[in-house]
Amino acid sequence: MINPLPESAEAAKARRLRSIAIALALGAFVILVFVITIAKIGGHVADPHRF
Amino acid sequence: MTDAAAETVAPAVPARWQDYVALLKPRVMSLVVFTGLTGLVCARGSLGPVLGAVAILCIAVGAGASGSLNMWYDADIDARMRRTRGRPVPMGRVQGADALALGLVLSLFSVGVMFLAVGVLAAGLLAFTIVFYAVVYTMWLKRSTPQNIVIGGLAGALPPVIGWAAASGSVPANAWLLCAIIFLWTPPHFWALSLYTAEDYAKVGVPMMPVVRGAASTRRQILIYSLVLIPVAIAPAFTGLGGALYLAIAGLGGAMFLLLAGRLALSKAGDATDERVVERRGRLYHVRTGAKDARNLFAFSILYLFLLFAGLLAEHLIGLGALRW
Numbered sequence: 001m002i003n004p005l006p007e008s009a010e011a012a013k014a015r016r017l018r019s020i021a022i023a024l025a026l027g028a029f030v031i032l033v034f035v036i037t038i039a040k041i042g043g044h045v046a047d048p049h050r051f
Numbered sequence: 052m053t054d055a056a057a058e059t060v061a062p063a064v065p066a067r068w069q070d071y072v073a074l075l076k077p078r079v080m081s082l083v084v085f086t087g088l089t090g091l092v093c094a095r096g097s098l099g100p101v102l103g104a105v106a107i108l109c110i111a112v113g114a115g116a117s118g119s120l121n122m123w124y125d126a127d128i129d130a131r132m133r134r135t136r137g138r139p140v141p142m143g144r145v146q147g148a149d150a151l152a153l154g155l156v157l158s159l160f161s162v163g164v165m166f167l168a169v170g171v172l173a174a175g176l177l178a179f180t181i182v183f184y185a186v187v188y189t190m191w192l193k194r195s196t197p198q199n200i201v202i203g204g205l206a207g208a209l210p211p212v213i214g215w216a217a218a219s220g221s222v223p224a225n226a227w228l229l230c231a232i233i234f235l236w237t238p239p240h241f242w243a244l245s246l247y248t249a250e251d252y253a254k255v256g257v258p259m260m261p262v263v264r265g266a267a268s269t270r271r272q273i274l275i276y277s278l279v280l281i282p283v284a285i286a287p288a289f290t291g292l293g294g295a296l297y298l299a300i301a302g303l304g305g306a307m308f309l310l311l312a313g314r315l316a317l318s319k320a321g322d323a324t325d326e327r328v329v330e331r332r333g334r335l336y337h338v339r340t341g342a343k344d345a346r347n348l349f350a351f352s353i354l355y356l357f358l359l360f361a362g363l364l365a366e367h368l369i370g371l372g373a374l375r376w
Contacts, residue, residue, distance in 0.1 A: 010065060014065035018068050021068035021071070029160075032105065032108075032164065035101060035105070036164070036167060036168045039102050039105075039168075
C-alpha cells in the first residue's frame, strides 16, 4: 500500500473549512425543502376537510 | 472543451471555500438578484414572500452556476488576461473539473427547486438562461463573432422575465420590455469597457468589437445602440409599468447617457495606446488614448441601469401608481 503524502497544516485547515461549508450548504438545502413544503401546503395542513 | 479546461493539474495551493464562492461571480449574482426582484415585484402576482424569496434564491444560484461553467470552459483564456487571471481555476486553486461539477450541480439544484416551489414556466426560463449563457455564449459565440455580447446579452437580460414568471405565472409585454432594456443596454456598456481593454481580448483571440471592427466603428455602434436604448428605457412610463419617478430617471438619465455616448463617439477612445501611461506598473489595463470618455460611459451605464430598476422597484413597493395617459 502506498502511503499518501502528508497533508500540510494549511491544506488540512482549508479542507476542514470546505467540509464545514458543504455541511452548512446541505443543512440549508434540507431547511429550504422543508420551508417550500410548508409554504406550498399552506396553513391548513391539519384540516381533514381540505383534501 | 478547451485544452486548458481538460487539463487536470494538482492545485498549487489548497482551495478555500471562498474560491468556490468566487466561481459563482458574486457581483454578477447581485445584479441578477436586483433585476429579478424588480421583475417579481412589478408583476404584482399572488406569490407569497417565502416562495418569492425562494424564486430569487434560485435565480441567484442559477446565475452562479452559469458563472462556474463559464470559468471552467474559459480557464485557458482567463489565465492570459489581466482582468481574469486571478480567478480560482487559472490560479490553480480549484481544478477545472471541480468548477464544472459545481456548475452542473447548482444548475440542476436551481432549476429543480424553482420547478418545485414556483412552477414550470419560471423553471424553464431559468434553464434556458443557464444553457444560453454557458453553451450559446461561452462555448460558441464568445470566440466566434464580434456580436458575442450582443446576442449573449440575452442571458443577462432574462432575470426580470424569470422573476415576473415566478410571481404571476405569465410573461406579458411589460416583462419583455424590462428584458429589452437590459438587452439594449449591454452593448454600449460592454463595448465602452472593451474600448480600453482591447489588448487583452486581442491577445487571446476573442473577437470583441474593437478588436475586429476597430475603435471608430465600435464608438459609432455604441452611439447607435444608445439612441435605441433610451426610448425603450422611457417606454415603461407609457405602458402602465412606470410612474413619474421612473419617467424622470429614464428621461434625465437617458439624456446624460446620450451625452456621454455622443462625446465618446467624437473622441479617439481606443484608437491607440497612450504611450504616456502604458508603461506605468501595476495598471490593470493598458490605457488607451481618450479612454476617459469610455470610462465615463461605462461607469454611468451601471448607474443608469441601477437607477432605472431601483425607480421601478421603489414605485411598486411604496405603491406609487403608474402614469395614465
